[in-house]
Amino acid sequence: MIAVIDYGGGNLGSLVSALGRRGATFVVTEDPAEVARANAAILPGDGAFGATMDALRVRGLDRALRATIAAEKPFLGICVGMQVLYEGSDEFGEHPGLGAFAGRVTRFDRAPRIPHMGWNKLELLTDHPFVRGLPPDAYAYFLHSYRAPVDENTLAACEHGERFAAIAARDHVMATQFHPEKSQRTGALLLDNFIRLAAC
Numbered sequence: 001m002i003a004v005i006d007y008g009g010g011n012l013g014s015l016v017s018a019l020g021r022r023g024a025t026f027v028v029t030e031d032p033a034e035v036a037r038a039n040a041a042i043l044p045g046d047g048a049f050g051a052t053m054d055a056l057r058v059r060g061l062d063r064a065l066r067a068t069i070a071a072e073k074p075f076l077g078i079c080v081g082m083q084v085l086y087e088g089s090d091e092f093g094e095h096p097g098l099g100a101f102a103g104r105v106t107r108f109d110r111a112p113r114i115p116h117m118g119w120n121k122l123e124l125l126t127d128h129p130f131v132r133g134l135p136p137d138a139y140a141y142f143l144h145s146y147r148a149p150v151d152e153n154t155l156a157a158c159e160h161g162e163r164f165a166a167i168a169a170r171d172h173v174m175a176t177q178f179h180p181e182k183s184q185r186t187g188a189l190l191l192d193n194f195i196r197l198a199a200c
Helices: 013-021 032-037 049-058 061-070 184-199
Strands: 002-005 026-029 040-043 075-078 104-107 116-121 139-144 154-159 163-170 173-176
Touching: 002 013, 002 032, 002 061, 013 026, 013 184, 026 032, 032 061, 040 061, 040 184, 049 061, 061 075, 116 154, 139 184, 173 184
Parallel strands: 002 026, 002 040, 040 075, 075 173
Antiparallel strands: 116 139, 154 163, 163 173
16 A cells, blocks of 8 residues: 655645556555555655645654655655655755755756756666666656755756756655656656555
């Protein structure tokens, strides 16, 4: 069972449809106890870092997500769900994150335009079960104004005036800056890989 986190700020429709098409067993929930019972979790998201963290805290979901990560259950963060896995962000003030990845999320400062919106090519940097089978010319669809740094946890980088982490992972914690359910073949492969990992 995969817990898809509903904290009131994510656009869940396309993700739920994509998981359903793949035959995944999942539940959409804002109940921390239900998250704790699941053997994997997905945190999708749209919007600002601080507002997302506030919404998680109000529902007690921040503690549930930290417990899921500490228990080494497969975890996938999507878009701002990826960003809150870092130590913090300066989006509309200073905000602490979940701290699963080192580093801070910051606004693009050398981008030709903000937000970064549209299809962009991924630069695959290292192997991990989450990106197994991803071709070297894979593209994904982005919409964001803040980005995570390229570091030892970056599986794939992307360029938009400056390099940023497009896919990150540390052991059982995985994340995409883009929405895989909107990224056609690239996203389908990643979701399939995550579902297989969740079933292990």
